[in-house]
Amino acid sequence: xxxxxxxxPARQNGHVKDPAVNGGDVPAxxxxxxxxxxxxxxxQAKRRIPRADLDERDPDFIRERLPLLWLLASIWFRGxxxxxxxxxxxxxxxxxxxxxxxxxxPDTHVFTLAFSTYFGAERAFYQLAHNLVLSMPALAxxxxxxxxxxxxxxxxxxxxxxxxxxxxxGGDYEVHRPTWKRNRVDFGGRMGFIRLALExxxxxxxxxxxxxxxxxxxxxxxxxxxxxxxxDRMFRLKVLPISLALPWGLNVGDMLGHxxxxxxxxxxxxxxxxxxAEFGPxxxxxxxxxxxxxxxxxxxxxLAAERRLPLLG
Amino acid sequence: xxxSARTRVAAPMQSVWExxxxxxxxxxxxxxxxxxxxxxxxxxxxxxxxxxxxxIGSAEVGGLIEIVEWDAPCELAWTSVTGLDQRGRFRLRGAxxxxxxxEMRLAYGVAGSGLSGWIAERIAAPTVGGxxxxxxxxxxxxxxxxxxxxxxxxxxxxxxxx
Numbered sequence: 001x002x003x004x005x006x007x008x009p010a011r012q013n014g015h016v017k018d019p020a021v022n023g024g025d026v027p028a029x030x031x032x033x034x035x036x037x038x039x040x041x042x043x044q045a046k047r048r049i050p051r052a053d054l055d056e057r058d059p060d061f062i063r064e065r066l067p068l069l070w071l072l073a074s075i076w077f078r079g080x081x082x083x084x085x086x087x088x089x090x091x092x093x094x095x096x097x098x099x100x101x102x103x104x105x106p107d108t109h110v111f112t113l114a115f116s117t118y119f120g121a122e123r124a125f126y127q128l129a130h131n132l133v134l135s136m137p138a139l140a141x142x143x144x145x146x147x148x149x150x151x152x153x154x155x156x157x158x159x160x161x162x163x164x165x166x167x168x169x170g171g172d173y174e175v176h177r178p179t180w181k182r183n184r185v186d187f188g189g190r191m192g193f194i195r196l197a198l199e200x201x202x203x204x205x206x207x208x209x210x211x212x213x214x215x216x217x218x219x220x221x222x223x224x225x226x227x228x229x230x231x232d233r234m235f236r237l238k239v240l241p242i243s244l245a246l247p248w249g250l251n252v253g254d255m256l257g258h259x260x261x262x263x264x265x266x267x268x269x270x271x272x273x274x275x276x277a278e279f280g281p282x283x284x285x286x287x288x289x290x291x292x293x294x295x296x297x298x299x300x301x302x303l304a305a306e307r308r309l310p311l312l313g
Numbered sequence: 314x315x316x317s318a319r320t321r322v323a324a325p326m327q328s329v330w331e332x333x334x335x336x337x338x339x340x341x342x343x344x345x346x347x348x349x350x351x352x353x354x355x356x357x358x359x360x361x362x363x364x365x366x367x368x369i370g371s372a373e374v375g376g377l378i379e380i381v382e383w384d385a386p387c388e389l390a391w392t393s394v395t396g397l398d399q400r401g402r403f404r405l406r407g408a409x410x411x412x413x414x415x416e417m418r419l420a421y422g423v424a425g426s427g428l429s430g431w432i433a434e435r436i437a438a439p440t441v442g443g444x445x446x447x448x449x450x451x452x453x454x455x456x457x458x459x460x461x462x463x464x465x466x467x468x469x470x471x472x473x474x475x
Contacts, residue, residue, distance in 0.1 A: 064425040066372075066397075067433035074370030075436070081371065110371060117372040120396050 054126065054161055057146035062121040065145075069113040076262045077211070078313065079110035083269035084118045092159040092202045093272065096193055098185045098296060099168035099175040100212025102243060103133070103254045107209040110265045111166070112145060124163035128155060130172055132235050152192060159200040166207070169193050175212075176221045176241035176254070182213030183304040185296045191289050194275070198283065203272040206292060208299040210267075214310045215260030216245035222252070264313025266303055270295065314434035315420040318445035322453045324460045326405050326413045330386030332456055333403045333415075336363060342455050344447035345440075347373055359383040362394065367444070369437050375399075398422050415452065417445050 073079040087093060100107055108127060115125055128150040133139055146163075148154045150171070158165045168174065169187040177186055185208075197204050222240035231237040245251040245258035273292070275283050307313050322329050332338045336356055339349040345367050353362035359380055366375040376396015382388050390402040404416040419441060423430045 060425070063423060064427070064430075066374075067423055067426045068429035070370060070372055070374075071429060071433050071436065073372065077371070079371035084373070113372050117374045117396070118366065120376055122395060 053143075054124075054148070054157060054163075056143045057124065057126065058144040059121040061141075061144040062116055062146075066113065066116060066121070069109060070117075073110045073113045073265075076260075077106055077110055077265040078262075079114070079265045079267070081111060081114035081267045081269070083271075084114060086269045086271045087115075087119075087164070087205050088203060088272055089119075090123075090162075092162050092200065093164045094159065094193065094197045094200075094202050094204050095164060095166040095207050095269070096204055096292065096296075097166060097168050097207040098187075098209060098300065099170050100182065100209060101215045101260060102176060102218065102241065102245070103257050104215065104260045105175065105212070106215055106260050106263075106265055107212045107267060108166070111207065111209070111267055114267070115164070119164075124158075124161060125166070126158040126163050127166040128168070130236070132237065152196065155193075155196050156200060159196070159202055167193050167196075172237060172239050173221065176218060176239050176243075177213065178220060179213050179216075179218045182218075183210065183300055185293055185300055187289075187293060189289075191285050194283075194285050194288050194292075197275055201276070203274050204292070205272045206270040206296050206299070208268050208270065208296050208303065209265060210300060210303040210307065211263045211265040211313060214263035216243045216251070216258055218243045261311060263311045264307075266306070266313065268299055268303065270299060314422055314438055314441075315418065316438055316442045316445060317416060317418040318442065318449050319414065319416045320446075320449040320453055321408055322413045322415055322456050323411075324413060324456045325411055326386045326407055328460060329405055329413045329415060329452070329456050330389075332452060332459075333405070334383075334385065334389055336361075338455070339365075342448055342451040343444075344451065345369070345444035348375070352377060357383075363391075369440055398424055415449055417449055419445060 087095070097107065097111070099105065112125075112127070119125070124146070126146040126148055129142065129147045131149045134142065134147065134149050148158065150167075155165060155167065169190040169192070170185075171190070173188040174186045177184070193204075218241065220242045221238075222242050223238060226232055226237055226240040229240065231240055240252065241254050243251045243254065243258070245254070246261070247259055248256075251258055275288060279288055332342065334357060336349060336351050340346060343349070346365060347368050348364065348366040350364045351361070352364045353360065355361060357380075359382070361380045363378050364376070365378055366373040374397045377394040378391045378399065378401075379394050380389065381392050382390035382402070387405050388402070390400065393399045399419060399421045401420075402416075402418040404418070406414045408414045421441070422434050426433070
């Protein structure tokens, strides 16, 4: 969730130590040129990221798009969402989900539909997304759904406004995990969401989903490739995923998205957790993290046990 | 999109009315309804409001509804205040043999949703129609069982009295 800052490379003996450039050891002249290019590209990308404006969420727009979401969720993904009654009826709440399905994120579509019909499009509901997603002109409409760039500041503002906020701590790291790890909750050790819940004193509702990672054959996160191409420094991208997906066949990066296979998506919202009530006045972040991941993994295992066949559910 | 269903219940209109107009009975006979909570005081009558949800496909749709017609024991109609646009109606009429003809109508849609709304309404129609038919079937059973229980109680009271 934290926004990565681009910092200058360390200089040693006339060479530049930059892990993003040629394995970290290149002549200073070439390195400085490359660094300038990388910075310029990074700055361009940052400039394209729209400033978070909670007022961009448009309940009328969401309401008018619900039939489209319903068609997608009901017919293509045969979505099933359980436990919405566990989400507090009003007030700020942090919904913490495991993320699946590559850049198409079918679980988010199914959950957004279920939340918006259950509580009404009038209830403020925001989702944090990667900066790059929001900077794509074709995805500008996401902001009307309440999607804002993932940053601690934006998250705090949404909760301070009394909204429900959906976060995926695993982010790009989890959403592109290989298909054979589809039934594993993997936040990659990211704990910012717990600090956020404690600072804002809001309950956490774990939201566990299954099926998204069956919408394509995800082969590798491509972490090394991302580092080699300096994507982590330019765009906060820790991965350059490689998958087999429609209509591309071999799909590197998933930047243009893909046509997701019609896997059944099942989502379960668990009972709300009041961190101060359950872990004391000064909770240990690691303990909370371990508890939440274990709880979500147990639920994911149970959902996986219900599935008889991949795709069909 | 408007969907309707009819049935005939072997009970007088007043008995059917007592069930359809009682918010505590709705979950007992309305198929597909997952929530029907009173959101006003008084809980019944013209202007009464309920928070309701109805499962269709992947979503529980509904919202706040308000009773806009209350003509006991013949007509009960509601319209949506928030959420999915809907108008619903129970139309009760006397039928030969002391029976009651019951018609349930539900018109629904999302204003401004365009082609996707038009398609979604038609795809949902068979499911909604099935729920209406099951609801009326269950309403009939509920009312007729209640009639039987009342008759049995009356017989028992008469036997005890004699």
